[in-house]
Amino acid sequence: MAQPTNTYKRSLSASVGAGMSSIFGGSGRRYYILEHKVSTRFHKAGESQEIIVDQIELGRDPKCQVRFDESFKTVSRRHAAIVKDGDNWKLVQLSQTNSTYLNGRKVQKEWYLQNGDEIQLSTNGPKLGFIIPQGEKGLVKSIGLSHRLSLFRQQALRPYKQAITALSVVLVLAVGGLISWNYIQHKEFTQKNKALAARFQRELGVQDSIRRQELARRDAEYAEQHRQDSIRYAREIARYASQTRNYSIPTLLDQACKDVYFLQVDKVVLTDGNQEWVLNRKNPVGRAEDGSYIFEKDENGVDKEYKFGWTGTGFLLNDGRFVTARHCIEGWLYNDFSGDCGGDIFNAHTLAESMDNYKIVCYLKAFSSISNQVFELKSTDFTIDRSKDKKIAVGVFEDGSPRYARLVFPARAEDSDDMWGTDWAYTANTGGHRGELAPDAALSQNLLPSVKLYALGFPQGIGVQDGSQEQIQPIISEMTTARRGLSSSGCILHSSGTDHGNSGGPIMALKDDGKLVVIGIVSRGDIRTEQFNWAVPICSIY
Numbered sequence: 206m207a208q209p210t211n212t213y214k215r216s217l218s219a220s221v222g223a224g225m226s227s228i229f230g231g232s233g234r235r236y237y238i239l240e241h242k243v244s245t246r247f248h249k250a251g252e253s254q255e256i257i258v259d260q261i262e263l264g265r266d267p268k269c270q271v272r273f274d275e276s277f278k279t280v281s282r283r284h285a286a287i288v289k290d291g292d293n294w295k296l297v298q299l300s301q302t303n304s305t306y307l308n309g310r311k312v313q314k315e316w317y318l319q320n321g322d323e324i325q326l327s328t329n330g331p332k333l334g335f336i337i338p339q340g341e342k343g344l345v346k347s348i349g350l351s352h353r354l355s356l357f358r359q360q361a362l363r364p365y366k367q368a369i370t371a372l373s374v375v376l377v378l379a380v381g382g383l384i385s386w387n388y389i390q391h392k393e394f395t396q397k398n399k400a401l402a403a404r405f406q407r408e409l410g411v412q413d414s415i416r417r418q419e420l421a422r423r424d425a426e427y428a429e430q431h432r433q434d435s436i437r438y439a440r441e442i443a444r445y446a447s448q449t450r451n452y453s454i455p456t457l458l459d460q461a462c463k464d465v466y467f468l469q470v471d472k473v474v475l476t477d478g479n480q481e482w483v484l485n486r487k488n489p490v491g492r493a494e495d496g497s498y499i500f501e502k503d504e505n506g507v508d509k510e511y512k513f514g515w516t517g518t519g520f521l522l523n524d525g526r527f528v529t530a531r532h533c534i535e536g537w538l539y540n541d542f543s544g545d546c547g548g549d550i551f552n553a554h555t556l557a558e559s560m561d562n563y564k565i566v567c568y569l570k571a572f573s574s575i576s577n578q579v580f581e582l583k584s585t586d587f588t589i590d591r592s593k594d595k596k597i598a599v600g601v602f603e604d605g606s607p608r609y610a611r612l613v614f615p616a617r618a619e620d621s622d623d624m625w626g627t628d629w630a631y632t633a634n635t636g637g638h639r640g641e642l643a644p645d646a647a648l649s650q651n652l653l654p655s656v657k658l659y660a661l662g663f664p665q666g667i668g669v670q671d672g673s674q675e676q677i678q679p680i681i682s683e684m685t686t687a688r689r690g691l692s693s694s695g696c697i698l699h700s701s702g703t704d705h706g707n708s709g710g711p712i713m714a715l716k717d718d719g720k721l722v723v724i725g726i727v728s729r730g731d732i733r734t735e736q737f738n739w740a741v742p743i744c745s746i747y
Contacts (some may be wrong), residue, residue: 212258213260213288213297213315234345237294239271239287240334242323246274253336254579257353258360259289262299263326263333270360271333276489279303283554287318287335294318294335305316326743360376457721458659458681458713464521464640465661465679465710466580468533468671470514473567484549484565485510513537513550518662518679518710518727519571521640527571529709529745530726532568534584535630538613542634555599558609574677576647578638586634588746590627625695628728629741645722646744652697652714652724656686660703660727662710682707687737697740703727712740 236257241248248254254271261270264284265277273280282301287297297315298305305312306325318324320337341347348356351357437498474481487508488501500508517533532539537550567584595612602608660682668680683701692698697712712725725740 207503213286213299215423236338236348238334238336238338239324240336242332242334245277245331247272249570250312255348255352256287256360257348258288261360261557262286264322265297267517273326273331277326277331279330283609285324287310289674290317296324303330323570342370343554352531355371361409439522454659454715457715461642461661461711461713462681463573464642466519466521466527466573467663467677467679467711468517468519468529468569468571470516470536471568471570473513473550475549475557475563475565476531477562481566482549482553484513484514484553486550487511495547514705516663516666517708518706520661520709520723521635521638522642522643522644522723523639524644525635525637525639526631526746527582527633527635528711528726528743529533530630530728531589531628532632532729533630534587534589534630535565536567537565538611555608555610558596558611559602559607572677580635580638582632584635586632587630588632589630590745593627626696626741626745627738629726629745631746635653643722644722644741644743644747645714645716645724646747648714648716648722649697649724649742649744650691652686652690654686654689656714658684658686658699658724659713659721660684660707660710661713662703662707662727664704664706666706680712684712685736691742692739695742695745697725697742698731698737699740701730701736701738703738704728718727 219588227471234257236255239254239256241250241254242251244250258269258270263271263273263280263286264268264282265273265280266282269283271441281303284300284303284515285305286297286299288297295317296305296307296312296313304327306596307316308323309325319337320333320335320339323332324335325332337343345353364651413422447578473656475484476482484663486500487510489498490501491499503509515536517529517531519527519529521527537554553563553565557565565584569582571580571582571585573579593613596609597612598607599610600608604740635739661679662682663677664680664682668678669676682702684699687698687700699712703710707727708729710727711723712727713721725742726745728739731737731739
């Protein structure tokens with residue numbers, strides 16, 4: 206965190222004075238290294254500069270100790286400075302037009318430097334690493350004398366090179382003139398020098414007194430700020446303890462389970478508004494030589510047909526919304542039911558997408574034996590985002606009219622994440638019932654990496670004992686977030702921990718105030734690796 210310091214001003218003592226101390230191995234004096242990460246006319250990438258003086262400037266000006274050539278247009282002539290402050294070094298912003306960044310963050314005025322920091326001069330500008338050698342190697346005396354002399358010339362004298370040259374010329378002229386009349390003016394000159402010296406010492410005393418007063422004032426401010434921070438921290442600890450002392454993660458998760466429901470499809474039908482036809486599918490057991498499917502047969506050698514359906518998870522929020530994944534409501538859109546393998550499904554799908562009077566309706570039941578509640582739901586009750594769906598032509602009917610199918614899968618495999626950003630569905634058709642699960646939309650889109658998450662659901666049907674809907678107990682899995690924030694498709698990437706049957710269930714996180722909140726909806730596994738899974742953030746429905 207930035208701290209109040211003295212205003213930066215280039216001084217002779219911080220450059221020449223500090224350099225002289227370094228030449229003669231000043232007791233305990235330390236140095237740091239600037240590592241150039243890009244090549245310039247003056248430095249190669251990977252080159253290191255040992256800095257032995259107390260202040261340097263970075264920029265395109267020839268007086269700068271760390272100089273960049275004119276090709277770096279966004280680097281100012283005097284862009285930034287590194288100044289010793291007590292036992293620390295700080296980065297000071299000098300440029301009025303171009304920014305300076307420390308570890309990717311913009312420096313408004315000044316910022317204290319730490320070992321390993323990265324300095325960048327302007328956006329896309331050159332970068333330097335800030336390194337503090339440790340132990341005895343960090344002392345100036347560990348550098349050879351000849352090398353210290355070279356560093357003194359480059360760093361201590363560079364800002365004053367023109368002034369020293371001009372002073373040398375003046376001194377030569379003055380000495381030449383003084384030789385001719387030195388004797389006459391010697392006494393007067395000596396008296397003036399004594400007066401100037403006395404005046405200089407008085408001014409130094411005044412400045413030293415002002416500096417001591419400023420240091421005392423700053424120390425008092427630091428002490429008061431530390432006292433206030435300690436009081437505030439103690440209050441926060443006490444508040445957090447009072448809010449969480451009666452709760453634990455197992456208790457909170459156990460309370461959350463009563464609002465998690467086992468979803469089971471009762472039937473999927475095709476309807477024209479007046480009549481319904483229950484949809485079935487066949488069970489393929491192999492392929493014939495011509496590539497056609499071979500299906501499971503009954504005792505009469507006829508293809509067996511099974512009622513089409515699936516299971517999943519849903520949950521009830523405190524605002525009365527019953528939430529699940531879209532693929533738990535419109536499962537026929539997320540599987541390959543084309544051709545004969547699909548039985549009735551493919552034909553019904555294309556009929557519903559091609560003719561206005563036909564549609565597919567899924568009838569579901571949601572069970573919770575903990576809350577002793579059953580919801581009877583229909584897919585048409587749910588709010589769903591179909592903005593990314595596509596209709597494609599798949600042929601024609603016998604009467605020649607075009608035949609369409611709805612596509613939720615993207616055309617390219619590498620775009621497969623896009624289809625899952627809309628893998629959510631919710632309904633308020635729960636008879637006025639409300640759960641106790643609290644959503645946190647803001648947290649769901651601003652999660653940090655490695656945050657512990659909890660998924661509740663029924664992986665592979667586990668949690669529904671012996672198929673009995675009277676003994677339903679959600680299974681709890683632990684994961685962690687795998688990245689900061691959301692992916693480009695608007696989803697949360699987390700470590701594996703969910704499976705088939707978890708789909709549509711809640712993903713929860715513990716907030717700093719001790720509350721367990723819903724931040725996501727279980728969606729699916731990553732197709733490229735088994736190490737990660739994806740979830741839809743709860744902010745998608747708010």
